[in-house]
Amino acid sequence: MKLSQLFGKNKQTLAFEIFPPKPEVPMETLFESIPGFKELSPDYISVTYGAGGSSRGRTVEIASRLKNTYGIEAMVHLTCVGHTMEQIDEILDSLKRENIENILALRGDPPIDQPDFDFSRGDFRHANELIAHIRKVGDFCIAAAAYLEGHVDSKRLDEDRRWLKEKVDAGVxxxxxxxxxxxxxxxxxxxxxxxxxINCPIVPGIMPIFNAKIKTMTARSGCSIPAKLVLMIDKYQDNPEDLRKAGIEYAAKQIRELLDGGAPGIHLYTMNRLKSTIEILKAAGLR
Ligand SMILES: Cc1cc2nc3c(=O)[nH]c(=O)nc-3n(C[C@H](O)[C@H](O)[C@H](O)COP(=O)(O)OP(=O)(O)OC[C@H]3O[C@@H](n4cnc5c(N)ncnc54)[C@H](O)[C@@H]3O)c2cc1C
Structure with missing residues (x-):
């Protein structure tokens, strides 16, 4: 099913994002938790596409198992950085074969060891080009990324929003x-x-704070942390379990407020953590 059919039905969607295990880690470490995630009745699960390339091959395989074995609607993330058009077409063909109809189309980040990576040398420079291409060659539901505080590469917020509009117009x-x-x-x-x-649904992505590493993650992605949250992280820095619990409470409150405020759904960055996901949904009144 195309996820676009879910929106506008007077229903707020619930989605989980998971990531593939590293190549040396057996797939079953992830799949052990999938029945538990399924019990939480997500509308779909999205599977990330490894930035460094290492676990890229596993994304389609995982999405296919979610959909075809577990009966959970799936969305694959797909980045175009470092891919030729031919490679993208091969991936799109594999999605069609596996009956996966939903793609989160992204540019991706430069390889970690190449901060000056030149995007203009590839077949796709930005997500809008990938989106236009997917629209041309297949019948997929396409999602894209939005940055409330502007993408880190952007010099101006209004410029970032203008590019976002262009991306949406390409077929999001x-x-x-x-x-x-x-x-x-x-x-x-x-x-x-x-x-x-921009009139399409904008689903908020919620990242629960599981540990103090969140500071590094936000620094890298250009997201701000409110002062009260910094105090919370500092308060529990020597007590990881209390920090996790406080993080769950914070995420649950955020989710409740967003849904009450009319958000079209929630995209939860689960970090593959089933127990915490259950706790968040319970605290948010979604269980
Ligand atoms: C929900 C979500 C899931 C993600 N999942 C993954 C994942 O699975 N794997 C992964 O590697 N990364 C993932 N990312 C991260 C993402 O790949 C990076 O943030 C990347 O740097 C930008 O991707 P994008 O698709 O937003 O790029 P773009 O939309 O191309 O934007 C990148 C920058 O270029 C500017 N821009 C956009 N279009 C143009 C244009 N036509 N001309 C000039 N400038 C332009 C924008 O303003 C922005 O500053 C995810 C991000 C989000 C929000």
Whole structure:
């Protein structure tokens, strides 16, 4: 099923994002938790596409098992960085074969060891080009990424939003946001997006704080952490379990407020953690 059919049905969607295990880790370490995730009745599960290339091959395989073995609707993330058009077409063909109809189409980040990577030398320079290509060659539901605080590469926020509009116009069905910790950013962003004619659903991406590593992650992705959250992380820095619990409570509150405020759904970055996901949904009143 195309995920675009879910929106606008007076229902708020629930999605989990998972990532493939590293190549040396058996697939079953992930699949042991899939029945548990399924019990939480997600509308779909999305599977990331390894930035460094290492676990890329596993994304389609995992999505296919989710869909064809477990009966869970699946979405693959697909980055175009470092791929030729021919390689992208091979992946699209494999998705068609596996009956996977949903793609989160992304540019991707430069390889870690090449910070000055030249995107202009590839077949696709930006996500909008990948999206236009997917639209041309297949019948997929296409999602794309949105950055409430602007993408780290952007010099100006309004410029980033203009490119976002161009990306949506290339054929996006819905957007998923980068992590954020202040819901006001999301609601303000909805207004700004509407002002420039972005009318597709914008699903908030929620990253629970599982440990103090979140500071590095946010620094890399250009997301801000509200002062109260910094204090919370510092308070529990020597007590990982208490930090995890506080993080769960924070994420649950964020989710509740977003849904009550009319968000079209929630995209939860689960980090493959089933127990914490269950706790978050319970605390948010979704179980
Ligand atoms: C929900 C979500 C899931 C993600 N999943 C993954 C994943 O599985 N694997 C992974 O490797 N990464 C993933 N990422 C990260 C993403 O790949 C990076 O943030 C990447 O740097 C940008 O990808 P994009 O598709 O947003 O790029 P783009 O939309 O191409 O934007 C990148 C930058 O270029 C600018 N820009 C956009 N279009 C143009 C244009 N036509 N001309 C000039 N400038 C332009 C934008 O303003 C922005 O600054 C994810 C991000 C999100 C929010």
């Amino acid at each position: 069905d819905f957007l998923i946001t980068q992590l954020f910790f202040d819901n006001r950013l999301y609601f303000d962003f909805l207004d700004r997006a509407a002002q420039i004619g």
